[in-house]
Amino acid sequence: MRVTIVAGARPNFVKIAPIINQILDAKPKGNSIDYRLVHTGQHYDKKLSGTFFEELNIPEPHINLEIGSGSQAEQTAGIMIAFEKELLNNPTDLVLVVGDVTSTMACTIVAKKNQTKVAHVEGGIRSFDQTMPEEINRMVTDAITDYFYVTSEVAVNNLKRIGVKEEAIFFVGNTMIDTLIANSSRLKEPQIFKDLSLKKEKYIVLTMHRPKNVDEESKLKSFLEEIISSSNNFPIIFPVHPRTKNIISKLNVNFNNLHLTEPLGYLEFNYLVKNSLCVITDSGGITEETTYMKVPCLTLRDNTERPETITQGTNKLVGTNPKKIKASLSIIFDGKWKKGKVPKFWDGKTAYRIVQHLLTLDI
Numbered sequence: 514m515r516v517t518i519v520a521g522a523r524p525n526f527v528k529i530a531p532i533i534n535q536i537l538d539a540k541p542k543g544n545s546i547d548y549r550l551v552h553t554g555q556h557y558d559k560k561l562s563g564t565f566f567e568e569l570n571i572p573e574p575h576i577n578l579e580i581g582s583g584s585q586a587e588q589t590a591g592i593m594i595a596f597e598k599e600l601l602n603n604p605t606d607l608v609l610v611v612g613d614v615t616s617t618m619a620c621t622i623v624a625k626k627n628q629t630k631v632a633h634v635e636g637g638i639r640s641f642d643q644t645m646p647e648e649i650n651r652m653v654t655d656a657i658t659d660y661f662y663v664t665s666e667v668a669v670n671n672l673k674r675i676g677v678k679e680e681a682i683f684f685v686g687n688t689m690i691d692t693l694i695a696n697s698s699r700l701k702e703p704q705i706f707k708d709l710s711l712k713k714e715k716y717i718v719l720t721m722h723r724p725k726n727v728d729e730e731s732k733l734k735s736f737l738e739e740i741i742s743s744s745n746n747f748p749i750i751f752p753v754h755p756r757t758k759n760i761i762s763k764l765n766v767n768f769n770n771l772h773l774t775e776p777l778g779y780l781e782f783n784y785l786v787k788n789s790l791c792v793i794t795d796s797g798g799i800t801e802e803t804t805y806m807k808v809p810c811l812t813l814r815d816n817t818e819r820p821e822t823i824t825q826g827t828n829k830l831v832g833t834n835p836k837k838i839k840a841s842l843s844i845i846f847d848g849k850w851k852k853g854k855v856p857k858f859w860d861g862k863t864a865y866r867i868v869q870h871l872l873t874l875d876i
Contacts, residue, residue, distance in 0.1 A: 514871065516548045517605040520574070521555035521592070521616025523565070524689075524798050527779065528611040528634060530571045531691035531864035537572075544872055549603055550637065553592050553616040554579040568780055569692065582867075585615065585646060592619035600627050605688060606876050611635055611688075618650040625657045630876050634688060634867065636661035637668030637677075641817040651818070660874075662867050664801075665821045665856060685866040686858030689798060690805050694861035696780060703781035705774050706788075709748055713788045716748040719771075720794045725833065727757045734764045736813065737771065739835035740793060743842045746770055750785060752777050791845050793838070800828040805859055809850040811841050827853035 518533065520526050529550070535546050552574035566573055578595040580588060592615065599758070600623065602610075608624035610617040611634040624631050636655055636748065640648050657662070661677065663669055664687040672682050691779065719740065727733050740749060749771045753761070758773055786792055791809035792799060797819055803810035804826025811831045822828035827850070831837050844850055858866075 514546045514607065514874065514876065515543055515598070515605045516546065516607045516609055516871065517603070518548050518609045518611075519553065519596075519616055519620045520550065520551050520611065521553040521580075521614045525611050525614060526565070526571055526574045527569065527615070527692050527798075528688045529609075530569050531608070531688050531695065532867055533572060534570065535864040535868040539872065541866055544577050544822055544871060546868070549576075549605065550574045551596070551599055551620075551634055552577040552579060553596065553620070555588060555592065555614060556582075567777065568778055569696065574792060580616075580652055589619045593623050596620045596623045597627070600624065600629065605629060605693070607632055607862070607871070607874070609634065613638070613647040613650045613654075615646070615650060618653045621654045621657060630659045630874075631657065632660040632662060632871075633658040634662045635664055635668075637663045637672040638665075639668075639671050640816045642816045648818070660870075662863075662870075664859075665819075666819050683864060683866075683870055684858065685870075686860060687801060687856075688863045688864035688867070689801055690859040691861050691864050693783065693802055693805055696783070700784035700787060701775055701778075701780040702784055703774075705750060705772065706785065709750075709772060711748060711750075711788075714790045716750055716789055717744055718786055718789045718794075719749050719751040720792070720796055720799060721751075721757065721813065722754060723773075723795045723814070726795050727760060730760055730764060733757075733760060734744045734766055735835040736838075737761070737764070737766050738796040739838045741767060741769075741771055743839040744770060745842075745846055747790065748772060750774060750789075752782065752785075791842070791850075800826070801859075803827055807855075809845050811838065813838075821856045825856050827851060827855050 518529050520529050554577050580591045607630045609632045610621055621631050633654055661682045662685045669684055720725050751773050753773045787806050792803050793811045795813045800810050800822040804822045810828040814838055815832050831841055
């Protein structure tokens, strides 16, 4: 079996790394399976280079389509045109897509119109918020996917509600957790940890990237002021995108305990998270990692596509009203935050289960 694996952004590579490793492990054992890794180039990240691939033991992509940035329509069209040529030049039995970026949706459409089967890793997750581009990508992808590898029972039920047949749904777990477990002994102390003499559970990690939260100066200022004033003067470490950093520089905010740093590598960032008192974020993936590491997490969103991180894990949906942050932080400082548990199949064996199923397919 030939499998074309598609990745378009940095989180995608974290998700596909263990799948590739399992394919490479299965092949010498007499299994007829091989892969081709296609990087669409949807997101350019200078840290997504040889160092990143080496850091997570990910083989270099066979091709980078180098799509780059653009509007939603421009990016989708560019990916579809380039990926169609890729499939024509390199026919495959199955296209495997992950997550919910534009590349996931665009390559799924191209594959299906090329009469090629599609498997969606992380299928079925929903925020039910169609103002999010990612939600549109999920809905379109899942409408035409053939095989669904899902992270939770909630995702299973979401797929059943839209008419997906049970035999197409495979509850396998979370490949992001595979990667986290595989690298848990390799997490690396970042320089800022030394520079600020940080102590375990004596600092807060902050990440914000969603346009609704960071592009409007007054909204971002309100968030930062509330987080700072509610932090008990704990250091707040904010790995920040350069564009957001420029916006912050224009704000009249007291930065006494807010420390901005460049985006960190995978091993350094997760070291920071693991040893923190808590994480404040608007990311989805981070809520999964904090759930596994049992680190308290406050999510600055009104909805989430990963409800298991709330119902089972250590995450809480705080919402987008900055005034709600203080009460949640007070619970953490008082030592009364929920302990949480690790969801079913978040055990480091998800990629193994996926590849074992791929080996049974007659396509």
